[in-house]
Amino acid sequence: MDIVIRNGTIVDGSGLPGYRGDIGIEGGKIVSVGRPLGDTDGERVIDAAGRIVAPGFVDPHTHLDAQLLFDPFVYPTIEHGITTVVTGNCSLSMAPVRTAHRDRFSRMFRLIEEMPAAAFESGVDWRWGESFADLLDTLAADLALNIAPLVGHSVLRMYVLGDDSRRPATPEEVEAMCDALRSCLDAGAVGMSTSYVDIEEDFMPVPCRFAEHSEVEALCAVLGERGRMLQIVHEFFDADLTVSRVEMLGDLSRRFGIPTTLSPLFHSAASPGATDAVMAAVEREVATGARVWPQVQTRPIDISWTLDQRSIMFLVIPGWWSVLSLPTKAEKLAALNDPTTRSTMVKALDELSASTFGMNAATIIIRDVALEKNRHLVGTTVGDLATATGTTPAEALIALAVEEDLGTWFIRPNIGHVDTDAIGPLLAHPNVHIGASDVGAHVGSFSTYGDVGLLMSKFVRETGALRLEEAVKKVTSDVCAIWGLPDRGLLREGYAADVVVFDAATIGRGPEIPSDDFPGGGTRWIRRSEGIDAVIVNGTVTWTKEAGYIDGARGGVVAVPRTSGAVAGAGRR
Amino acid sequence: MSVIEPVIVRAALAAGHDGLAEVSIALRYPNGAERTMSLPYDAVEPALDAMHIANLEQLVGLPWTTLVSDHS
Numbered sequence: 231m232d233i234v235i236r237n238g239t240i241v242d243g244s245g246l247p248g249y250r251g252d253i254g255i256e257g258g259k260i261v262s263v264g265r266p267l268g269d270t271d272g273e274r275v276i277d278a279a280g281r282i283v284a285p286g287f288v289d290p291h292t293h294l295d296a297q298l299l300f301d302p303f304v305y306p307t308i309e310h311g312i313t314t315v316v317t318g319n320c321s322l323s324m325a326p327v328r329t330a331h332r333d334r335f336s337r338m339f340r341l342i343e344e345m346p347a348a349a350f351e352s353g354v355d356w357r358w359g360e361s362f363a364d365l366l367d368t369l370a371a372d373l374a375l376n377i378a379p380l381v382g383h384s385v386l387r388m389y390v391l392g393d394d395s396r397r398p399a400t401p402e403e404v405e406a407m408c409d410a411l412r413s414c415l416d417a418g419a420v421g422m423s424t425s426y427v428d429i430e431e432d433f434m435p436v437p438c439r440f441a442e443h444s445e446v447e448a449l450c451a452v453l454g455e456r457g458r459m460l461q462i463v464h465e466f467f468d469a470d471l472t473v474s475r476v477e478m479l480g481d482l483s484r485r486f487g488i489p490t491t492l493s494p495l496f497h498s499a500a501s502p503g504a505t506d507a508v509m510a511a512v513e514r515e516v517a518t519g520a521r522v523w524p525q526v527q528t529r530p531i532d533i534s535w536t537l538d539q540r541s542i543m544f545l546v547i548p549g550w551w552s553v554l555s556l557p558t559k560a561e562k563l564a565a566l567n568d569p570t571t572r573s574t575m576v577k578a579l580d581e582l583s584a585s586t587f588g589m590n591a592a593t594i595i596i597r598d599v600a601l602e603k604n605r606h607l608v609g610t611t612v613g614d615l616a617t618a619t620g621t622t623p624a625e626a627l628i629a630l631a632v633e634e635d636l637g638t639w640f641i642r643p644n645i646g647h648v649d650t651d652a653i654g655p656l657l658a659h660p661n662v663h664i665g666a667s668d669v670g671a672h673v674g675s676f677s678t679y680g681d682v683g684l685l686m687s688k689f690v691r692e693t694g695a696l697r698l699e700e701a702v703k704k705v706t707s708d709v710c711a712i713w714g715l716p717d718r719g720l721l722r723e724g725y726a727a728d729v730v731v732f733d734a735a736t737i738g739r740g741p742e743i744p745s746d747d748f749p750g751g752g753t754r755w756i757r758r759s760e761g762i763d764a765v766i767v768n769g770t771v772t773w774t775k776e777a778g779y780i781d782g783a784r785g786g787v788v789a790v791p792r793t794s795g796a797v798a799g800a801g802r803r
Numbered sequence: 804m805s806v807i808e809p810v811i812v813r814a815a816l817a818a819g820h821d822g823l824a825e826v827s828i829a830l831r832y833p834n835g836a837e838r839t840m841s842l843p844y845d846a847v848e849p850a851l852d853a854m855h856i857a858n859l860e861q862l863v864g865l866p867w868t869t870l871v872s873d874h875s
Binding site: 242243244245246247249263264660700707711719720722723 | 841
């Protein structure tokens with residue numbers, strides 16, 4: 231055998247209790263599960279005594295589309311046990327994009343997913359051309375983990391409508407979009423994504439938001455030809471609108487025979503009954519035969535930033551977005567030092583802080599400083615600084631940032647989705663899809679890595695909201711079933727050998743740390759894994775605790791979805 | 804993590820939410836506690852085939868490990 235994993239506790243992804251046994255892997259497939267393999271030779275032998283052996287974890291909501299093009303390991307995704315990711319969420323995929331639209335698409339992607347311009351421009355070379363099939367061929371040649379790609383609705387609209395995509399489509403254009411979607415599905419797309427909230431740099435809605443519902447229906451009919459997924463970003467900040475979207479998805483799911491998913495569903499202390507209302511709507515739709523899966527993330531929301539970058543937090547605060555969007559630090563500093571501009575910004579943020587909702591500048595924490603003389607400020611609040619300096623919080627924030635040449639890091643921790651007692655049962659709910667990690671996005675604002683580690687440490691080990699076997703099922707076979715990915719997500723003979731070996735007592739996520747590894751420079755936030763020993767992708771040992779990322783490990787593939795609803799179970803009662 | 808050997812006390816085919824069949828089973832632990840779980844059909848099909856089980860009720864009374872193919 232290629233790999234023998236001995237003496238582990240097998241948690242096979244089905245939800246069944248764990249049990250002691252060995253795993254054999256050959257030719258990228260699992261060939262033996264549970265049976266003692268004794269002295270069976272393996273080119274590689276992993277001693278998993280005291281460890282859990284589980285299927286590789288599947289992340290259903292990522293924006294790794296750009297990073298995959300310059301980093302096949304999509305560091306540090308894989309070391310967290312992730313072996314398959316869904317890309318192309320929120321209406322944005324890297325194809326089909328016409329050459330003429332690359333700049334507009336790039337700006338859209340960088341804005342919505344908060345990808346640094348330098349990283350995107352240095353790392354994305356468009357070497358595949360325009361088509362979705364060619365993109366997948368390009369990616370497949372250099373993948374360290376599996377991808378299940380969505381095609382973005384905004385991209386389809388730009389592809390067919392051209393620059394004039396801010397309008398309803400004609401019947402002919404809808405038909406052309408349907409044809410383009412069919413081509414993408416034929417190439418291996420797992421479904422289509424769309425958005426009801428995102429905007430472009432000029433604050434106008436992204437192209438898919440100009441679609442009439444009949445256009446969405448026509449595209450869902452195409453998805454229905456193959457039983458593929460519709461993913462939406464809904465109005466997650468409003469419970470009533472979210473319930474309406476759940477009902478809309480229920481209708482689309484029933485009529486076109488498709489699975490649907492909406493993300494993210496957050497729990498909010500300000501509106502604690504909202505998730506109950508949404509889940510009640512989901513249960514009503516499911517009870518009538520619809521497939522509607524709300525995605526819930528495990529981690530609370532924290533946002534870090536400097537004034538040398540744009541953060542979506544400042545998108546709607548008058549005066550801030552335009553300054554933070556200036557192309558150079560020198561221009562930003564000049565604007566921040568301009569009395570009129572600064573006065574406008576201070577007034578806007580202080581007024582917002584005085585309101586009962588929205589960002590309160592006084593509670594912002596000074597996370598890190600550029601000047602040693604300011605080191606004592608780390609961990610204190612902007613409100614503390616304002617009191618000490620006899621000014622307002624907004625002025626104190628700007629003054630400190632300017633003094634430090636915009637090198638000060640600020641953080642708003644635990645903004646939402648923090649109530650563990652509420653989120654645990656939500657994650658365990660049979661109609662909830664654990665996901666919405668957003669890995670690959672918002673890289674300069676917070677770390678999106680390590681959500682499964684947090685699931686295991688907080689919601690399995692610490693609170694007991696889920697049994698270990700249930701949690702593993704939720705992030706393995708459940709995801710594959712929901713997305714129609716066959717032969718993955720379980721440890722069974724004949725299944726793809728996507729395997730993670732971990733310590734149930736220590737699996738978690740490391741602290742959020744800065745990393746300067748992206749091309750073009752700039753800081754992003756990451757978390758390293760904890761408690762994970764080895765990650766295997768299609769029979770290729772890709773990461774181990776001892777060796778790190780294995781040079782040349784390229785076990786990943788494009789995970790092709792099943793064509794239509796399965797008929798498993800036929801013939802048995 | 805379970806370290807004791809539960810026995811299957813109920814088993815039935817159920818409709819999954821995604822067009823996939825699921826096998827709903829109830830396990831009873833030696834201490835009398837019961838837990839119901841829904842398993843992907845794909846996860847148990849090899850074991851059912853190996854044991855020539857045509858009716859899921861035939862699983863009742865068997866240890867849960869029979870559902871793991873290589874333990875059948």
